[in-house]
Every structure is written in C-alpha cells, then in structure tokens.
Amino acid sequence: GAGVSQSPRYKVAKRGQDVALRCDPISGHVSLFWYQQALGQGPEFLTYFQNEAQLDKSGLPSDRFFAERPEGSVSTLKIQRTQQEDSAVYLCASSLGSQGDTEAFFGQGTRLTVV
C-alpha cells in the first residue's frame, strides 16, 4: 500500500476485555515498530520487528502485551485483560531498512479507550 495502515482507528474496550490492533506496513518494509502515546507525551517504544523476528520487546509494559508479525508483513499488537492505564494511542511505524540509518513512517494510529 501507499502508507502504513492501522485498524481499527478507534477502539473502546471494557476493562478486562482483550483487544487486537492491526498494522499493515508499507510493502517491502523490513522493520516495524510499535509505540504507545499518551496525551501530551511523545511516543514510547514498545517493540521492534525485523521481518518476522521480534528483536526487541523491551518496551512492552507487562506480560499482558503481546506482538507478532508471523509472515514478516502485517503485525498485530494484542493486549489481554485491558486496564484503564492502557488507554492511549497505539502507533505503528515501518521502515525500509534494518540498520541505524532507517527512516520510519507512521500509520494513523489506533486510539484505545478502556472504560
């Protein structure tokens, strides 16, 4: 596709519900990043994939958060037993390369509200 696509754009979940957020990166992009952005803050790194390999998951806040990219393209971020503090915008970004000079491009984000 022309850009990074995320779905759904908005998600309201009841506390304790499981949610799955989808990211469709730019075609051919090797690297994929997930970020969490709270209101008024910068994006916080969650996890990084290089093709299908999850090379860094140091930013996942708890074991309720899980991400996968099984075929090296589409990625899913899953949050189990959602809590109110999980309310945020979840951003996905992709980049063509895997080295340090990679430029990352963002999707529109998914705004998650836990009630």
Place this chain on the structure above:
Amino acid sequence: QKEVEQNSGPLSVPEGAIASLNCTYSDRVSQSFFWYRQYSGKSPELIMSIYSNGDKEDGRFTAQLNKASQYVSLLIRDSQPSDSATYLCAVNKGYSSASKIIFGSGTRLSIRP
C-alpha cells in the same frame, strides 16, 4: 534522565521569524537523528533526518547535529502559522543489525500572526 530530552514549551514565535528547537540525547552510540512534526490528533510526520555532524538544509528547515555535545536542533525559517505543531526529536539507537528509535516528549511550537 530521559534518553531524549526536549523543552516541552510552548515556544511562541512571531510569523516570519526563525523558530529554534533543541534536543539532547544521552546515548553516545546513537547513529541517526530525526525530527517529526505532529499536529493535534494526527500521527507523527517525518520532516528531517540527519546522520553526520553539521547542518542539513531542506527548504525552510535546517537540522543541526553535534555528536560531541550530543545535541540536535531544528531551525524553521520564515515561520508560518501552519508550522504550529508539536515537534518530536527522535534518535535511532541502532545496534548490530537492529533499530530502536526513541522519541523525546516533544516541543509545542506556536506561530503567532
């Protein structure tokens, strides 16, 4: 200490003037540096990247990098009201064959007519 530090602002600049945005980072092994612009309710948009010491110019934007001082800046010349946004500094702490892009908390810029 946060890995990427920015003054949160707001920074108010008159239309037509130069806006100067600053950023410091803590990890000396950082390889590449980016500035993103984020309008309210929108996702970050890449506006500049810089990889080596010195200045890099693109239209009204100039990015400056000083690795010895661990300092990155963005200058916006001839500021326009449409430049009003939050500017995010980002650093790629790439290691081996992987990437890790860390963001600052952003500086809110307001261009007053």
